[in-house]
Amino acid sequence: EVQLVESGGGLVQPGRSLKLSCLASGFTFSNYGMNWIRQAPGKGLEWVASISSSSSYIYYADTVKGRFTISRDNAKNTLYLQMTSLRSEDTALYYCARYTTAFDYWGQGVMVTVSS
Amino acid sequence: DIVLTQSPALAVSLEQRATISCKTSQNVDNYGISYMHWYQQKPGQQPKLLIYEGSNLASGIPARFSGSGSGTDFTLTIDPVEADDIATYYCQQSKDYPRTFGGGTKLELK
Numbered sequence: 512e513v514q515l516v517e518s519g520g521g522l523v524q525p526g527r528s529l530k531l532s533c534l535a536s537g538f539t540f541s542n543y544g545m546n547w548i549r550q551a552p553g554k555g556l557e558w559v560a561s562i563s564s565s566s567s568y569i570y571y572a573d574t575v576k577g578r579f580t581i582s583r584d585n586a587k588n589t590l591y592l593q594m595t596s597l598r599s600e601d602t603a604l605y606y607c608a609r610y611t612t613a614f615d616y617w618g619q620g621v622m623v624t625v626s627s
Numbered sequence: 628d629i630v631l632t633q634s635p636a637l638a639v640s641l642e643q644r645a646t647i648s649c650k651t652s653q654n655v656d657n658y659g660i661s662y663m664h665w666y667q668q669k670p671g672q673q674p675k676l677l678i679y680e681g682s683n684l685a686s687g688i689p690a691r692f693s694g695s696g697s698g699t700d701f702t703l704t705i706d707p708v709e710a711d712d713i714a715t716y717y718c719q720q721s722k723d724y725p726r727t728f729g730g731g732t733k734l735e736l737k
Contacts, residue, residue, distance in 0.1 A: 546726070556666075556674065556717055558726035570724045606673055612721060613664035613679040620673055 513537040515607050515618035522624045523597055533590040533607030533618055541565075541585035544610040547592045549603035550620070557603075560592065561610065575601075597625045629653045629720050631729035638737040644706040647732045649718035651699045662722040665694055665703045668731075669714045677716075678703060708734075 519531040533545070547559040560581040561570045569581055580593040590607050602625050608614035630652040639645040655662045661681030666674040676685040678694035681701065693704045705712050713736060718729040 555731045556668075556719070556728040558719075558728065561724070561726070572725050611679075612660075612662070613676055613685075613719070614666070614674070615676050615679070615685065617673040617675070 513609065513616045515609065515616060517605065517607055517618045517621035520605065520621035520623045522626065524627050525598060525625055527597055528593070528595045529597060529623060530594070531592040531605055531607075531621055531623070533592075535588045535590065535607075535609070538609070540583075540588040544568075545581075545583060545590045546608045546610050546614060547579075547581060547590075548606045548608055548614065548617075549601075549623075550606070551600075551603045554603075559605070562590070594623070597623075599625050601625050628725055629655065629723055629727050631718050631720060631727055633716075633718060633729035633732045635730065636733045636735055638735045639708050640737045641710060642707040644704060645708050645712070645734060647703040647705075647716050647734070649696075649701045649703070649729050651701070651720060653722075654698050655720045655722040656697055657722060661697050661701070662720055663694075663696065663701045664719045664721065665692075666717045666719065667712075667714045668717065674717065705734075710736075 514536045516534045544563045546561045562581045578596045582591045604620040606620045607618045609616040632650045663681045665678040668674040682694045695702050715731045715733045717731045
């Protein structure tokens with residue numbers, strides 16, 4: 512069974528940093544591209560970042576480019592999102608999702624709240 | 628960026644057909660494949676993939692869900708609607724980066 516479990520969220524002050532993790536199981540992690548997608552409270556879905564299976568290709572939304580860094584450790588079956596210079600508008604539930612041609616499996620999400 | 632436009636809400640009766648549309652600002656087809664996907668999200672849950680590449684049913688999804696369309700106009704059909712289908716539905720394109728989602732259509736009971 513495919514499982515994606517996010518962790519690392521919490522309350523953080525504006526301008527500070529936070530690192531999210533997503534532990535994958537039930538599939539060969541190193542064979543799949545992975546993504547972070549977020550959802551602000553009561554709002555729709557916003558794609559944040561993508562990373563290919565071998566980390567060769569990385570893409571970011573303009574809203575996070577230069578502040579967020581997506582990475583992965585295939586030996587640990589773990590996806591990461593390093594978030595710096597956090598803003599109030601980054602407050603959201605952050606999902607990791609496996610990617611084939613679509614986002615076929617999603618984690619339960621981890622909440623990030625940016626507030627003073 | 629490719630913009631995806633959905634109606635915010637749709638009211639439907641149980642056992643009737645629901646048709647949810649998604650229009651894109653650019654063609655999302657490439658080499659005969661439509662890079663359009665549909666997701667269902669219930670309150671407090673993560674999104675679930677329903678349809679990929681325009682019309683392919685994802686694993687474990689009931690056959691009352693179907694997808695159609697090409698180019699810039701796509702449709703998700705639920706026929707017949709069951710009570711468990713009350714949720715918000717999102718379309719999403721993977722033709723280009725940035726990946727983009729529609730604003731979501733909330734399916735409500737009439």
